[in-house]
């Protein structure tokens with residue numbers, strides 16, 4: 001596969017974007033060399049959606065773009081060229097039946113991310129994609145195309161190179177920033193990277209005592225103290241306490257709306273989202289009247305998970321042994337306020353390695369939005385998470401990978417005069 005008369009397009013990275021791009025290119029008759037450093041292709045794809053792969057969102061393009069907090073305009077052409085419906089049609093045609101769940105999240109009926117990854121791998125192989133297990137170490141302009149250098153297999157010449165190396169999160173899956181280094185070596189700016197969709201560290205030490213506690217039905221509200229305490233996020237869902245702070249679906253979603261600035265945000269957990277403050281007042285009063293001789297801590301057992309009782313007692317300032325009928329009106333009000341608004345202070349995100357997604361990457365101002373080709377470097381494309389685009393949870397990030405990869409493939413097919421997409 002060294003320099004020859006019909007050199008293949010080289011796709012660097014066999015994750016969601018690279019595999020999908022290779023499938024599109026090979027379907028159009030273009031020879032493809034896919035170079036992936038892991039022995040297994042699509043390692044990150046296989047752990048998406050807790051192993052179930054939320055591969056897209058059943059929404060229109062406008063809604064999709066609303067779920068991309070930064071640089072959403074850049075994705076306008078991509079999502080219109082390859083929509084969420086196109087993703088569903090594509091995988092269904094590959095023999096992966098899909099289902100739609102809460103929040104319009106689309107999963108394979110099998111609940112198996114492996115099925116999604118295997119479908120792409122098998123398609124790529126069946127369509128003749130050459131797969132090389134090696135690490136690309138450099139990409140340099142050469143002879144009207146690019147020289148792709150590898151750690152163990154020598155150099156390859158390619159008229160087009162698609163960089164699909166991912167971001168910086170979950171580096172154990174292979175995405176450890178090589179794409180950013182290739183870009184920097186080619187004088188392409190890379191914006192600062194930070195974690196997104198990430199667990200949060202909080203200041204309150206009592207959080208540790210709640211480690212392992214999962215609240216399935218709580219509302220998390222995040223207020224921005226730099227913006228007059230305006231709520232930047234408020235949603236009902238599931239939240240998990242950890243040894244460092246909070247995690248779980250609600251927290252990951254909230255982080256997409258935040259900057260990594262310790263102390264900037266106040267988190268409030270509504271432990272009783274189904275009751276208004278007034279209804280909760282009445283409920284507490286009723287419990288007191290029905291159980292006048294119960295200790296305060298026993299009274300709380302009817303209202304809270306066991307693990308929370310000690311913490312709520314301590315935060316309310318009411319002694320655990322105080323009898324229910326001795327509670328003052330002010331103490332009842334304090335309890336109500338605590339249950340409706342358990343306060344936490346944001347102390348920062350966990351490290352980027354633990355993030356679902358990397359915020360930041362190759363500066364999209366250098367990239368043609370209609371093709372993902374670098375403006376000043378014909379034949380060089382960046383697709384997927386290596387770019388400075390990221391979405392909220394809900395299948396939007398894999399859709400970004402597919403839509404951007406599609407555009408690169410379409411452009412290359414047109415350039416090589418191959419069968420159009």
Ligand SMILES: Cc1cc2nc3c(=O)[nH]c(=O)nc-3n(C[C@H](O)[C@H](O)[C@H](O)COP(=O)(O)OP(=O)(O)OC[C@H]3O[C@@H](n4cnc5c(N)ncnc54)[C@H](O)[C@@H]3O)c2cc1C
Nearest residue numbers: 013015016017037048049054136166174384385395397398
């Ligand atoms: C735990 C977890 C769960 C997620 N769940 C979802 C979900 O349900 N839905 C959703 O939409 N998004 C989800 N995401 C995000 C989604 O997985 C990513 O956005 C997506 O995988 C990005 O695709 P990519 O192809 O750009 O990068 P990756 O999937 O990271 O693939 C990059 C590939 O390039 C390879 N590579 C890197 N450098 C080199 C090199 N120098 N040479 C050769 N190969 C190289 C890597 O080994 C890797 O295989 C999840 C992420 C994580 C971490």
